[in-house]
Amino acid sequence: KYFAPAASMNAEMRRLKLESMASSGQYLYGLKTDGNWSRAIITPERSALQTRGISKKTGTYGEIQTKVFFWDSIVNAFKDTTVILGEVFLPGKIDRDIGSILRCLDDKALARQKTEKLRWRIFDVLCYEGEDLMNTGFEKRISYIPTVVQKINNPLVEGVSYYEMTDTFFEEMEDIFSKGGEGAVCYKKDSIYIPGKRGP
Numbered sequence: 001k002y003f004a005p006a007a008s009m010n011a012e013m014r015r016l017k018l019e020s021m022a023s024s025g026q027y028l029y030g031l032k033t034d035g036n037w038s039r040a041i042i043t044p045e046r047s048a049l050q051t052r053g054i055s056k057k058t059g060t061y062g063e064i065q066t067k068v069f070f071w072d073s074i075v076n077a078f079k080d081t082t083v084i085l086g087e088v089f090l091p092g093k094i095d096r097d098i099g100s101i102l103r104c105l106d107d108k109a110l111a112r113q114k115t116e117k118l119r120w121r122i123f124d125v126l127c128y129e130g131e132d133l134m135n136t137g138f139e140k141r142i143s144y145i146p147t148v149v150q151k152i153n154n155p156l157v158e159g160v161s162y163y164e165m166t167d168t169f170f171e172e173m174e175d176i177f178s179k180g181g182e183g184a185v186c187y188k189k190d191s192i193y194i195p196g197k198r199g200p
Contacts, residue, residue, distance in 0.1 A: 035089030067109035073154035080130035
């Protein structure tokens with residue numbers, strides 16, 4: 001979960017908040033894209049690609065590893081416990097388009113990817129080969145992304161790129177919007193990941 005500007009903040013207050021963040025040197029940002037959040041959990045005992053939602057039928061997180069073509073590359077890349085956060089996406093499509101595929105039964109979900117396969121974009125690493133990163137700052141956690149992507153070695157899997165949030169942030173945002181981008185998600189470099197809580 002992420003903080004968003006309070007409804008009581010007007011445009012000028014929001015801009016001042018962003019200016020303060022940019023001048024602090026404490027934030028990174030990545031491009032905001034539209035996809036379905038997912039968590040890959042790989043352990044020696046069991047592995048799954050989980051969704052954010054809890055199944056009413058099972059009472060546990062939904063699983064979609066049997067509905068995508070990149071899962072074998074992920075599960076075979078790691079020998080010890082690894083937890084990766086990402087989003088399933090299709091270039092140029094929105095969350096609803098991806099969800100309509102993932103809600104299908106396995107065979108139909110795979111068949112609907114005949115012309116274009118679902119992709120996975122990694123944006124955080126919470127555990128790597130048995131090394132627990134939950135109490136590690138965001139900047140250190142994302143330093144694992146290139147290694148994780150390289151180990152998975154699948155053209156359908158990529159990592160998010162992050163950039164320093166500086167005083168050129170607003171110009172960079174204008175460039176993002178002019179190219180049809182949605183915006184950015186800004187992260188405090190030293191923030192730890194707390195499940196279910198809104199972090200900075």
